[in-house]
Amino acid sequence: MTEVLATVIFIAALFFCLGSGVWVGASLLACAIIGMELFTSRPVGASMAVTIWGAQSSWTLTALPMFIWMGEILFRTKLSEVLFKGLTPWMSRLPGGLLHVNVAGSAIFAAISGSSAATVATVGKMAIPELRAREYPEKMIVGTLAGAGTLGLLIPPSISLIIYGVTVNESIAKLFIAGILPGMALALMFMTYVAVWGIMKGGAIAKEQSYSWRDRIVALMDLLPVLALIIAVISSIYSGIATATEAAVLGVLGSLALSWWQDSLNWKTFEQSVFGAVRTSAMIAFILAGSTFLSLAMGFTGIPRGLAELIGGLNLTPLMLIAMLTVFYIVLGCFLDGISSIVLTMAVIEPMVRAAGFDMIWFGIYLMIVVEMAQITPPIGFNLFVLQGMTGHDMGFISRASIPMFIIMCLAIIGLVMFPQIATFLPSNT
């Protein structure tokens, strides 16, 4: 009975701290301290210091600030302009027209940046005014951008995949490789939707001017440095030449070179990129410090084991379990941002998922899609916040515009469950 009471106090404290607005990292630490005091006789403070020091100084985690910095550098280049102008001649004649630039631009930027908010911001900066000038429906502009921005987490490099990998002790390189095909598949699904919409609208949308092959080749030349950077980073991981961290450093140097080549590298942008990266890294590091200690405390409470046994006893089919988890993460996403949802739940969910026989690499890819679905549903979603700031529409409009994308992502999850090879094929063949 005391065991049950202690568990209730522990869980209640967690929800109370988070809900009352205590900073996420501190909430997690506070609950971990309570949990340790209730369930073990170990010295709490000393365990905390050793656990946090070990996690915060680990080599694997060093990929995180590097990839964040890379994104911060590229965000301050002329990339949004280059992407739009480079892709336009290739996309203009497709049904659905330049809306495809939103998707393709996001997919490309996602391959050099690990954050979906940065992806939305960079692609949208140029695409929103250009598409508006060409009188595309506002709902489609906003919806496709919100949806395609989610590719940022799926297509490597991905900040959230690094955090997932560090949390469950899986190879970040493998996770990155696993994200390639599902990311491309999801991008194709978004583009199919745009094309079907374009065909159904028929003549109702403005005809785009057509471009000659000469224009297209010139446009491609502009995109070439970016594509080269993507290929260099991904192939260095894929071929096993570089670890994720080393690939990240190559990425940082490559983006500095790109920025210099575009004349956007000066002391001010460099300084801003470093401070931006330091702030984001510290924000994540604080949450991770809390979650690593909470995982330790969670282990002593017996909650993860109990939940794994409970779920195991229900004899759910994998599809039912995934459906349950999907609903759970989307509800959780109403209160927490993506990174906090991942680190907070993995301590409890990991044993359950392993016991149910899921491949942890596959599960990571699945998790990216659901967490991203939560990011385009109200009331909390970074993509929504970014788009709100950029377009001036309210949350309601943006989330309604994103509904088709949300449904496509649901389909993507069903596809991922039915054909797990989409995620597991590449990493098992390297």
Next chain:
Amino acid sequence: MGLWATVDAGLNRLYRICGIIAAFLLVTLTVLVFLSILTRMIGTYIGGLTEFAGYTMAACSFFAMSYTFRSGGHIRVQLLVSHLTGKARRINDLWCTGIFALIVTYLAYYLCELAYESWEFGEISEGGDAIALWIPQLPTAIGSAVFAISAVHTFIETLVRPATLDEIDKGAAMGSEG
């Protein structure tokens, strides 16, 4: 009020300096990892480079904590409390900053104790670097101590001036200097 303003400005400068140190450490981290790639390419091996990269990252993260906190970079769930006004808002502000100050001070105390005990018992790293562990743990301890100072500073400021937490959320608590 004059003394408080001086202390406030001085502390804000301290957080900014810590942020600058963190920025240097991030660049250092990049150089360290780049060195490890270079040395491997030319076939030599410098022991402990990966450990040093990890230490540098830990120091970078903790030096950046106070700066990030005061400039509104750390996140919290505002969904449920954003509609509070008047007295309820005030009590919630004090609860958030108060418990935060308590927890961060607790964290800093034990991170400092960790470094102190590594020094007292002469603990050596188990990695390829084999250096005394207190050396890399010291910057982390200092960074966390400044983080604790910023947390307590913010709590006291909230007691004195109700608008404090709002300014932190908006990233305006660092003042306009530099």
